[in-house]
Structures are given as C-alpha cells and as structure tokens.
Amino acid sequence: MTDDARDVTSGRARAARGSAPRTERPADDASPSPAADRLDYRAVFAALSAPKVLLSPDLTVLDVNDAYLDMLGLPATALVGRPLNAGFAFSPADDERVARVVDSLRRVLQTGRIDLLGPLRIDVPGDRPDEWLERHWLMTNIPVFDASGRVAALVHRAEDVTDIVLTSQRTATDQQIGLDAAVVDHALHLGSSLGRFQESFDRERRAALELQDSILTPPAQPEGLRIDVRYRPASREMHVGGDWYDAFELSCGCTLVVVGDVVGHDISAAATMGQLRGVMRGVAYESGDSPAGILERTERAADGLGIDAVATVAAALVGLPGPTGDRTLTWVSAGxxxxxxxxxxxxxxxxxRHNDRLLGIGSDASRTDHTTLVHPGDVLLLYTDGLVERRGTRLREALDRLPGVVEELAGRSREDLLDALLARLVPQTTEDDIALVSVEVLASEGAR
Structure with a gap:
C-alpha cells in the first residue's frame, strides 16, 4: 500500500472512532466554521446517496459508502483494504469491459481529469452456479488532489442503471439503441423505479452525452519533441468548462500545439469546445497554413457551420529541425x-507580442504570426488563464511574475515542471479550469 493509502486509511479509522481527520488549508482559504470543523468525514461519506468508493493510487479500496454496499449487497469487509476488483466475481465475457474501468482510473491518475464511462454492461453472479445477472453501470472516476497538486486518491462512482437500459431497449425494439438523451427522458417519464438515482443519473448522463465529442486526447509525441499536458478542472464532481489543449502532427511533418478557453463555464461551453477543437484540427491538417491562417480559417468554418463560439486561443507551430537541431517556432495569440x-x-x-482579437467575435482584420527560433533544450509553455488569474490580483502583475516562478521550478526538474507549476500557483479550490502544455525540443542523437 502506498503512503497516500496509509494516510487515508488511518484517517478513515479515526473517522470511524468519531473524529474527522484534520487537513492543512492554504493560508488564503477562508477558515471553516466551528460546526464544519467538527463534522465527521465518515458520516458525511456514508450519507451520500450516490454509490462511491475511495481508492488509493494503486487502486486499493480505502473506503466505501453505504449506498455502494447496499447496491451490491456486500459488507465493507469484502472490499476495504483490497484491490478494487478483488471483492467481485466477473463473468469471463466481461474481462474487456472491466479492463476499460481500470484503464479509466489510470487515465485519471495520469491526467487529473474526470473520466466518464457507460452505460457499461458488467454482469453480477446469480444465486445458482454459473448464473450471471445482466447489469448496466454508469461510472464516474474523479481525482482527489493533495496540497502539492498531485492526484493522491480517486473517487469511483458506479450507479446501477439496468432498469433504464432495459426499458430503453424495449421501447425501441426496431432499432439498435445507443441510449441517447431522448430515450433516457422517455424512460424517466415512464415512472420506472429509479428512486434516488433519477436526478443524479439524468444530470450526469446528459453531461456525458454533451461532452463525448470534447474528450481531450493524449498529445502526439513527434520525433525530437517531448510534449506533456496537464488538465485541472474547477468542478469537483463534473467538469463542465471550456478549456482545452491539443497537440498533433500536420501533413507537413510539423507539430501544432494549441490551448484555448471557450467563453462560459457550463456544459454548453464544454460541448462547444469539443466542436471548435474538431474544426481546428481538420482545418490545420489540410490547409498547410500558418497559425494565424489556421485561426482565420477556423473562425470562418465555425461561423459557416453555425458553431456559436467565442474563445481565447494560443496556437504554436513547431517546424522541422535544421542541421543543428534548431526549429522555427511560429505562434499566434487570440486574446x-x-x-x-x-x-x-x-x-x-x-x-x-501583439495580441489579436478573440476567436469568434468577427472582423475583416488579418491575424498576426510571430516567429522565433527554438534550440535543443528549450521548452515552450502554453497555458490557460486559470493558471495565473486570481481575484484581487491584476493579471498583468501575475504574468510579470510568471517567468521568475518558471525559472525557479525549471531549475529543479523539467520533468515535473507542469506538476510543480500547478502546486505553486493554483490553490486546491479554484474557480477556473486549467490547461497546460509544455513542448521540449530534444537534442539530436549526435548532439547527445
């Protein structure tokens, strides 16, 4: 068991005896009320109506709430202190789907982003030997950050939505069902026995449907470059922001790196982000244009397609290496x-440099490309404003301080630079999403 696991487990034991574990709070946080300070973590966790499991980074079960135990009909002793899957028996036919759940949890550990799964069929044992009962689950995997900004634990939420799935299938026997939003609404209005799950399922499933086209994919890793990304959502339970990152190779062999922030902080903004990101990818790959040209084409395409999006965007094109390993960096900034x-x-x-207008506000003025050379060992950082923008601090002042902070942290370890920046600059509770991308130019084999 990891140190994090021992810490949380010991906290659970203290909570079970009637005293909640005390946590250090950032100096700028408001002090908790005396009543809040006396709250029993175990009692709060047990009272949550949605079934939830607390996991260590090695996927050991640290705690499980009553709703989860009631759903599965298992005692806590069958789960706590064991790997997540050790307390269950699975049908061999479900191995691939169980692996998807584990992969999702590992993605959350790596990226710090909430991940949604489902409805996903994983059957449970029946009363007779070799009997398997059909079950469908909606799953949400949520990161829990420690004071350093690392993922110290995971919350795994799994709701049994079998009634909804089977009702949906019966409602449309003449077509293959993907459980779209209309069918979910219809099933809900049939008065099925969802009880306490109805409200939370409706909210989370709708969010999953709107966000399915805006999933942030892992960045490309072109030869000679190292690209790292981090994403920190503002929301605890459901990320509904419009920040995004992207990094992919173009047909020319060059690499385009993008960060952006769609105006708005709701599910609609996140869905719009997914559409805009997809349009920009297609335009960039086929056009062979500069970053300024890519933004102009993306803006026209989005307008023509009826995508009502206003966003700030920074896009950087990293060229192919020259004889000494140097590359041309061309970038544009849209607000x-x-x-x-x-x-x-x-x-x-x-x-x-000159900061152009936001993407999506409309203008006949051309955007401006900026260029510089990057050399082996150089690192480019792109980020959204959640990294530096704070209430009570002017953005210009925060930006002026940023290079000094980066110099200090990069001198310690470039491999952990993004994690260190999040730990240094971002409070544990933040009002805005944050996207971070670093692009390091690696030395050629000969130079090494």
Missing part, C-alpha cells in the same frame, strides 16, 4: 495569455 519560453540555460521569458 490569450502569452506563452512562456524556457531556454536551455534556464532563463524564461514571456513571448509577449
């Missing part, structure tokens, strides 16, 4: 905070 360049000698600077 977005400026990139940071960390040079091989450890110095850092804001690439503060």
């Amino acid at each position: 977005h905070p400026p990139p940071v360049m960390v040079r091989a000698d450890g110095s850092a600077e804001l690439l503060a």
Whole structure:
C-alpha cells in the first residue's frame, strides 16, 4: 500500500472512532466554521446517496459508502483494504469491459481529469452456479488532489442503471439503441423505479452525452519533441468548462500545439469546445497554413457551420529541425495569455507580442504570426488563464511574475515542471479550469 493509502486509511479509522481527520488549508482559504470543523468525514461519506468508493493510487479500496454496499449487497469487509476488483466475481465475457474501468482510473491518475464511462454492461453472479445477472453501470472516476497538486486518491462512482437500459431497449425494439438523451427522458417519464438515482443519473448522463465529442486526447509525441499536458478542472464532481489543449502532427511533418478557453463555464461551453477543437484540427491538417491562417480559417468554418463560439486561443507551430537541431517556432495569440519560453540555460521569458482579437467575435482584420527560433533544450509553455488569474490580483502583475516562478521550478526538474507549476500557483479550490502544455525540443542523437 502506498503512503497516500496509509494516510487515508488511518484517517478513515479515526473517522470511524468519531473524529474527522484534520487537513492543512492554504493560508488564503477562508477558515471553516466551528460546526464544519467538527463534522465527521465518515458520516458525511456514508450519507451520500450516490454509490462511491475511495481508492488509493494503486487502486486499493480505502473506503466505501453505504449506498455502494447496499447496491451490491456486500459488507465493507469484502472490499476495504483490497484491490478494487478483488471483492467481485466477473463473468469471463466481461474481462474487456472491466479492463476499460481500470484503464479509466489510470487515465485519471495520469491526467487529473474526470473520466466518464457507460452505460457499461458488467454482469453480477446469480444465486445458482454459473448464473450471471445482466447489469448496466454508469461510472464516474474523479481525482482527489493533495496540497502539492498531485492526484493522491480517486473517487469511483458506479450507479446501477439496468432498469433504464432495459426499458430503453424495449421501447425501441426496431432499432439498435445507443441510449441517447431522448430515450433516457422517455424512460424517466415512464415512472420506472429509479428512486434516488433519477436526478443524479439524468444530470450526469446528459453531461456525458454533451461532452463525448470534447474528450481531450493524449498529445502526439513527434520525433525530437517531448510534449506533456496537464488538465485541472474547477468542478469537483463534473467538469463542465471550456478549456482545452491539443497537440498533433500536420501533413507537413510539423507539430501544432494549441490551448484555448471557450467563453462560459457550463456544459454548453464544454460541448462547444469539443466542436471548435474538431474544426481546428481538420482545418490545420489540410490547409498547410500558418497559425494565424489556421485561426482565420477556423473562425470562418465555425461561423459557416453555425458553431456559436467565442474563445481565447494560443496556437504554436513547431517546424522541422535544421542541421543543428534548431526549429522555427511560429505562434499566434487570440486574446490569450502569452506563452512562456524556457531556454536551455534556464532563463524564461514571456513571448509577449501583439495580441489579436478573440476567436469568434468577427472582423475583416488579418491575424498576426510571430516567429522565433527554438534550440535543443528549450521548452515552450502554453497555458490557460486559470493558471495565473486570481481575484484581487491584476493579471498583468501575475504574468510579470510568471517567468521568475518558471525559472525557479525549471531549475529543479523539467520533468515535473507542469506538476510543480500547478502546486505553486493554483490553490486546491479554484474557480477556473486549467490547461497546460509544455513542448521540449530534444537534442539530436549526435548532439547527445
């Protein structure tokens, strides 16, 4: 068991004896009320109506609430202290789907992003030997961050939505059912026995449907570059923001890196983000244009397709290496905070140039490309404003301080730079989503 697992497990034991574990709070957080400070974590966790499991990073069960135990008909001793899947028996036919759940949890550990699964069929044992009862589950995997900004634990939420799925299938026997939103609404209005699950399922399933086209994919890893990404959602239970990152190779062999932030903080903004990101990908790959041209084409395409989106965007094109390994970096900023360049000698600077209008507000004026050379050992940082923007602090002041913070942290370890930035600059409770991308130019084999 990891140290994190021992810490949370010991906290659970204290809570079970009637005293909640005490946690250190950032200095700028409001002090809890005396009543809140006396709350019993175990009692709160047990009272949550949605079935939930608390997991350590190695997927050991640290705690499980009563709703989860009631749903499965198992005692806590069958689960706590054991790997998540050790307390269950699975049909061999479900091995691939069980593996998807584990992969989802590992993705959350790696990216710090909430992940949604389902409805996913995983059957449970019946009363007779070799009998399996059909069950369908809606799952949400949620990261829990520690004070350093790392994922210290996971909350796994699994709701039995078998009644909804089977009702939906009976309602449309003449077509293959994907459980779309209309069928879910119809099933809900049939008065099926959802009880306490109805409201939470309706909310989360609708969110899953709207967000399915805006899932953030892992970045490309072109030869000679190392690209790292981090995503920190503002929401605890359901990410509904419009921040995004992207990094992919173009037909020319160059690499386009993008961060953006769609105006708005709701599910609609997240769905719009997915549409805009997809349009930009297609335009960039086929056009062979510069970043400024890509944004102009994306804006026209989005307008023509009826995508009502206003966003800040920073897009950077990393060219192919020359004989010495140097590359041309071309970037454009549409109302977005400026990139940071960390040079091989450890110095850092804001690439503060002319900042164009936001994407989507409409204008005949052309956008402006900016260029510089990047050398082996240099690192480009792109980020959304949630990294630096705080109430009571002017954005200009926060940006002026950013290169100094980056220099200090990059000098310690470039491999952990993004995690260190999140830990240093972002409070545990933040009002905005954050997307971070770093692109390091690697030395050629000969130079190494």
